[in-house]
Amino acid sequence: MEQPPPHEPHQPPPDRPRSHTVTTTTSSSFTGRFSSASSTLAYDREFLRTLPGLLMVAEIVFGLLVWTLIAGTEYFLYPVFGWVMFVAVFYWVLTLFFLIIYMTMTYTRISQVPWTTVGLCFNGSAFLLYLIAAIVDACAVTKELNSHNYNSWAASSFFAFVVTCCYGGNAYFSFVSWRSRTLQ
Template sequence: MEHAPPPRSGARPVTTTRSSFTAGFSPAAGAGSSLLAYDREFLRTAPGGLMLAEIVLGLLVWTLIAGTEYFLYPAFGWVMFVAVFYWVLTVFFLIIYMTMTYTRIPQVPWTTVGLCFNGSAFVLYLIAAIVDASSVTNELNSHNYNSWAASSFFAFLVTFCYAGNAYFSFISWRSRTSQ
């Protein structure tokens, strides 16, 4: 039989509880109950469709550049950074919106976060698209030229998509802050 050491003076007892987080995911919990919701209608909204277009077109931007010797040209490194960074974050936000995770974290001002994200994506993608277009050179390797020209075109398309989402985010933010 073990003896606990005597309590220190001024020490408060600590109470712990144990919970089972995975219980809600078990098949025995029922087919209709799920901890993660799925919003089937989100992709049918304008912001959802624009977000899907941002993912597809953004993927085209960085894969077209990644298939070339872009590392020899610092300007394309900037374009790659912007394209990959915002592509990853857009996928992340799509998952948050599709699973309705934002409803479980009400402490986060999601309308402000969306406005800042889409606004910064618009500005930085616009700069990256301009840098991309101005860096396209017709060199001996026509593969690089074609890929860079195509990536520039898609970068401007993604820029317009982020501008549209920034507009919808602003409308949502303004309606939330006026309440």
């Protein structure tokens, strides 16, 4: 058996026949999918006219007041207010997320998720943790603690109870929706 002679390192390898034909194709499947996906994005204006929608907007507005009133103070010196900040910011972000889901009707396209159960768990946990945070916030507000921040902390405590009531209302509506879904 004869082996081909090795080529020397300074010499290029032997020429191989190459194809000089370049084939390009264009596909509109991506643009077609993109345009069809964006055209199916729905907007539910009627959701904001329902009581759960109005409560959700109130949760966002008053929740924003809770955490901005505390964030403008030296809350980090008192661990109690750190807990209230955590609850307020955490549920504010999640409520904003759920508002977007309900406004764009994304829940109709993700049918694998039991949305009534998710809504019940979310609103129930928000009610419970906000109630604890509001009570802790109210108990921690004293004039002796820091008179400079007293008004902000007192106002945040008031709005924390308002948000708690809103989440309680939405927890009730979520329970009614969940209960009617499970009875079907």
